[in-house]
Amino acid sequence: MVLNALGIFGLVVRADLSPAAAVSAALVFVPGDVIKAVLCALVARGVHAASPGLLPERRWQGRRDPSYVSV
Numbered sequence: 561m562v563l564n565a566l567g568i569f570g571l572v573v574r575a576d577l578s579p580a581a582a583v584s585a586a587l588v589f590v591p592g593d594v595i596k597a598v599l600c601a602l603v604a605r606g607v608h609a610a611s612p613g614l615l616p617e618r619r620w621q622g623r624r625d626p627s628y629v630s631v
C-alpha cells in the first residue's frame with residue numbers, strides 16, 4: 561500500500577495525471593498486490609514454523625510487569 565501511494569504521487573508529479581486518474585491507474589495493481597501479500601505471509605509463516613529460532617525473541621519493553629523481561 562505504501563508503494564501504491566508512492567506510485568500515485570509519482571504519477572501525479574511525473575506523468576502529470578490528475579489525482580483521480582492516478583488513483584484509478586494504481587487500482588489495477590491492488591488485487592495482485594493483495595494476493596502477493598497473502599502468499600508472502602503464508603510463506604513467512606511456513607518458514608517460521610520450520611525454523612522457529614530464526615528470528616530473535618521479542619522482549620517486553622513495557623513498564624507494567626518488568627519481571628516479564630527474559631534477558
Ligand SMILES: O=C(O)CCCC[C@@H]1SC[C@@H]2NC(=O)N[C@@H]21
Nearest residue numbers: 561563564567589590592593596
Ligand atoms: O515499471 C515501472 O516503472 C512501474 C513499476 C510499478 C511497480 C508498482 S509497485 C506497486 C504495484 N504493484 C506491482 O506489482 N507493481 C506496481
